[in-house]
Every structure is written in C-alpha cells, then in structure tokens.
Amino acid sequence: MLSLVLSAELSGVTDLRPKDTEEEPYYYTFKVQCTSCRETHPNWVSFNRFETNEIPGSRGEANFVWKCKMCQKTHSASIVAGPHSYEANDQRKGTKVIDLDCRGLEFTEFKADGDWEAKGIESGSPFSGIDLSEEEWYDYDEKAGDEVSIKEISWTFQPLNPRPFLQARVGTELIIRLKWGQTEYKGTLESIDSYMNVLLRDTEEFIDGKPTGTLGLVLIRCNNILWMGSAENVEMTDLGLR
Structure with missing residues (x-):
C-alpha cells in the first residue's frame, strides 16, 4: 500500500x-x-x-x-x-x-x-x-x-500503515509473499499483534507457484514479509502467483 x-x-x-x-x-x-x-x-x-x-x-x-x-x-x-x-x-x-x-x-x-x-x-x-x-x-x-x-x-x-488494513480482515483469506525463495502463504488471518507479526490458520504453502502442502497454524514475522493482500483477487496456480 x-x-x-x-x-x-x-x-x-x-x-x-x-x-x-x-x-x-x-x-x-x-x-x-x-x-x-x-x-x-x-x-x-x-x-x-x-x-x-x-x-x-x-x-x-x-x-x-x-x-x-x-x-x-x-x-x-x-x-x-x-x-x-x-x-x-x-x-x-x-x-x-x-x-x-x-x-x-x-x-x-x-x-x-x-x-x-x-x-x-x-x-x-x-x-x-x-x-x-x-x-x-x-x-x-x-x-x-x-x-x-x-x-x-x-x-x-x-x-501506508498496513495494520488497519489487516485488522479489518481478521477472519478473511490473505496471500503473503516472503522476501526470498519465491515463497507464498495462503491462509485465513487469525490475528495480528502490535509488532505486525501475522498469525494464519488453515495455511497452504507455495514455492515458485507450486503447492508444497498444508501447514495449519503459521506465525509469520513482519520483517520476513515482502507484501500481502486479500486472497479474493489472487489465484495460486502451478504456473505461479497471479
């Protein structure tokens, strides 16, 4: 943002x-x-x-x-x-x-x-x-x-401060991309703390656009995040994130 x-x-x-x-x-x-x-x-x-x-x-x-x-x-x-x-x-x-x-x-x-x-x-x-x-x-x-x-x-x-954006989306699906390894996570936002660390549930992992499995509950530290957004406008495929 x-x-x-x-x-x-x-x-x-x-x-x-x-x-x-x-x-x-x-x-x-x-x-x-x-x-x-x-x-x-x-x-x-x-x-x-x-x-x-x-x-x-x-x-x-x-x-x-x-x-x-x-x-x-x-x-x-x-x-x-x-x-x-x-x-x-x-x-x-x-x-x-x-x-x-x-x-x-x-x-x-x-x-x-x-x-x-x-x-x-x-x-x-x-x-x-x-x-x-x-x-x-x-x-x-x-x-x-x-x-x-x-x-x-x-x-x-x-x-823009992403915290209000995230707080308004607790309970909805997000896509989060890490800063390295072409790694993305797709899951439901469970909570966000005061340090902007994000907790996802029902989390799926994708590397280079390919699914690698379901991880369940995942805590992602804010300094590892490249970008994030609502999953409603993004689709994960084996050809990469679109």
Whole structure:
C-alpha cells in the first residue's frame, strides 16, 4: 500500500486537486518497478481510477495490470482512496493525493500530466486547466485583484500503515509473499499483534507457484514479509502467483 504525497507552496489559492470525474477521468502517470526482480519499466505508464482490467489467472480486476518483461510475472495496482485536495493551510506539510493498493510492484516516480483545478482563497474564484508539469504555475485572480501561484512542487511516495488494513480482515483469506525463495502463504488471518507479526490458520504453502502442502497454524514475522493482500483477487496456480 502506497500513498502519493504532494508538497507545494500555494499563494492565493486552495483546494488544489486533479480534475478527476467519471466523465473526465484523470490519468495518473508513473514509473513502475517489479518487486520480484527489481526491474524498472523504461516507459511511463498511465491509468485512471474508473477503468478496470482483468488480472490473468484470477477472477479479480485492477485499475492497472502489468507483466514484467524480465521475470514474466503479472502484477497489479488499484487506486483505493482519493483524490484528496491540497489546502492552503497544508503548506509544505504534504498531503496524500491518492492511496494505491500495489501487488508485486512499486511506483517510483510520478508525472503530473493532465489538468488540475483550485479556487481563490478569498474570492472563491475557480481556476481550471492548471498545468503542474513544469512544477510551478502562475495566474491572476481578478476578483481578489492579486496574483496567485503554485510553486516548489514535489512528489513522494509513502508506505501506508498496513495494520488497519489487516485488522479489518481478521477472519478473511490473505496471500503473503516472503522476501526470498519465491515463497507464498495462503491462509485465513487469525490475528495480528502490535509488532505486525501475522498469525494464519488453515495455511497452504507455495514455492515458485507450486503447492508444497498444508501447514495449519503459521506465525509469520513482519520483517520476513515482502507484501500481502486479500486472497479474493489472487489465484495460486502451478504456473505461479497471479
């Protein structure tokens, strides 16, 4: 789980956000890296939060589905929250724009293609068609009689705290991949402790996508986990995790 975080200096405007509606979706543009082989795709990739694609070998869908050319594994990501507005009183603190559920991939860079919108702090004047790709923007608020601007724009990615995600899924099936050996566990989440150690029951083990047997009750230490997610959108096969 990742959050795309915006930091900027706003002058005279507030409520900065991408223009993102079902009628006119915003296409979020990223550089993507495979977490299995660490290969970074050379081209930018774009997707929006309204369109979904089938995940091969699964009944699930995601906003973005990608097959790594290096290791041939299929990964996915979906926008699960946002977009959120950047307010004037958030100056330089950083605000989460969107939250992303990433499975087998990471986003390493963001490019602000597309239109953004904001409004004047005092006048409420709407500003549309804002281009943040140059990392600065200037205009004039006729109602307020003053110049407005957005400067010092930067983008970062922050990992989301997975604990609330897991606590809400006690009693449901999860897929957990370890950091080494292409080892995955599929089981029902029994509990999670304050150190983020995970207890699974009715656990099945898979190595290189092949089932190796049933382990029953398994405790997995948090520092051994590469990623985890709900099993409802993932299928384990002898061809690998999809």
